[in-house]
Amino acid sequence: MFRLRVCYGKIGRLRFLGHLEVCGALERAVRRARLPVAYGQGFHPKARLAFGPALPVGTAGDREYVDVYLTDHVPAVAATEALVSASPEGLPIRSAKYVATNAASVAAAVVAAAYEVGFVGLSEGDTAAMERGIEALSRQDAIEVTKRERTRTYALEEALIRRPRLATDRPTPTLELWLALSDQAPMPPEAVAGVVSSEIDSEHFLRIARMECYAREGDGRDGFVSLSGVET
């Protein structure tokens, strides 16, 4: 058994796919690439792909990871090329490399992620309000989010890896976030975006993208390394 870790994007129109739909699309791409993928047992054997943390509908992904289990070794370059040809535009294949079969799964390895939240439709003066929002956030212990009559509390010391940063040198003002991802119910980027933009009146919408997934560096507590950079 060989384990090919594939890095892919979820972009363009396909940002509106749900997690299961992305899983299905990747499975079909793997079949089209004619890779010798392994299959599970049972009545409805599925191709053995191990996915990373889910991206919700509407959230794009720049560097996402999936492990593809192969029964035969195909040189990584050839496998990457085959996947590139077989993949739709909205799920571009960035790279692929083999990892040890006993390495931690993507889902287990990923403990943090970098997000970008673009605010589309802001007016003059809104960015200043956002900077104030970030400052206010730094003095809070927790955020409360109520969704569908359920309120969740997120402790910021665990949930926020770093202080959010507002980038104004882009086409739209963009909030850069680094959030913990290892929890059962990780704090979503929308929660932070909501608090930071609480003073803003102008009607706007959010364009969210996860930029990278991070694993712990070695066994250090503060160090993170992108999953691509993990030596396995």
Next chain:
Amino acid sequence: MASPVHLAICLAYPDAYEVGMSNLGLQILYSALHELEGVVCERTYVPATDMADELRKEKIPLFSLESTTPVGDFDLLGISLQHELTYTNVLELLDLAGIPLRSGDRGEDDPLVVAGGPCVVDPEPMAPFFDAFLIGEADEAIVELADALVLAKQEGRGRAERLAALGALDGVYVPAYYETDPATGQLFPKGGAPARVKRRLVADLDAVPVPNRMIVPFVEVVHDRCSVEIMRGCTRGCRFCQASTIYRPVRERSRRTVARAAQELLSLTGYEELSLASLSTSDYTQIEELLRELKGYTGPRAIATSLPSLRADAFSIELAELVARVKRTGLTFAPEAATQRLREVVNKNVTEAQLMGTIERAFSAGWRRVKLYFMIGLPTETDEDVAAIGELVGRVLARAREVAGPKDRGAVKVSVTVSTFVPKALTPFQWEAQLPLAEVGRRQDILRAAVPRKGVQLSWHDPEMSRLEGLLARGDRRISDLVEAAWRDGARFDAWSEHFVPGRWWDAAAHLGLDVAALAERPRRLEDPLPWEHLDYGLETGFLLRERERALRGETTEDCRWGECSLCGVCQSYGVDNVLFGRASGAA
């Protein structure tokens, strides 16, 4: 270098994307049109009601999925009519696209709007809304359509001339070229229009290429699999079945063609399931050999092969094992009636022994679930026939549990779906009455009481939907006003139980002075003209009448693949014959 675009065609399915993308016909046409130089072909579907409301609010016209081009900007809009309950969705689609509903109101810049599909057998309820109908099989005709329009466009022809170019093609019916007699609903040609339009028929299906491409959806659709049409037509001759008459004769594709095309498509699409599509797949003369051949490819790739449309009298042990080998998709059979007498009336030549044998083979091979379809309201049906459905289901359940063994008893599930018989045009039962609602309710109660309470999942087709289907399926041109009135009153997605409001239809009918009971339920007199007589499917009315007589006498008619020719008229009319690649036999 891309060739200049001469023609832009939008293919549409008048339902949600998930339903429309499951339609093999549009995939076939899409693929065929993509082979043509200078023709652009894109798709659209009907947006869900909340999206439609948003589009209207934001004044965004309905657009094609591929390039988000407004549907109204295409040269040709082709809509597939598979089911009568999609009629209001057709109007919804036109309205969202900004195309005038009625053919007579469209201008030079509006697309030509053409319909195809099984419902065009009786196109009259939708006639005012379409510029033309393509009658019969579109594989070859769609290319002729495109060529004619490319030429007309290059010559700078106006709308009327472009429509005339279409009307000149075989199999194209232009409603505007006919006048209706208001008293009888009969149609008479104006000017040089043909008295009858003859349907298009592909004589040799094996010569028509299987699509070499398929659109693979990202979203889960109803039938999410690679479909290859292995055979067209069915001559079993079940008397309620419209597909049995309008797709004659039977034309198989050769095993080699199917196997090769299936492998290419599976490899190209990455699908995990292959469906061998036809009206009666177990009748394909080389089905077992085909499955064995495919297994070499599908087995190692964990690809499931599904055989929709199996017959309970043609499910052999070999077949059961071949399909079970990789994955077990569901098994569905349609006995339709539960007494031998009634099955013979409808010419469904399946005996209870054959059904039980099939159940035994299936459950021995490891299946644990089976779905059975039945109908109530068939001609000559008695209360005993209805109760017999429940009793038969009980026997099936008992036998299935016996074969499955004590350990698996609990896993055995029998699903039963009961629909109401709707008389359809161009069938031997096209003159019959449809059961009134109150009577449907009474017979449903009888059935419900007779069905075992545990281990059986019983579901019904909504009888009011069936009543509407009946009204539309044998309607004449006057019914079009009703379709429009219902749509204006908010009717859309009528086939969806969460959207269907029967009251809209019945109220609209009352306002228009239409007697629904009379129109939907009454039998037709044999001597009265029918609203679809201006279309020629190659069927002799004499054949339909003979079959009706035989039905009333309880006499069966053999399948002409292995029995005598029943003189339906199609082969004689077209100079064709059944095309079979193996030896035909009646049962497994």
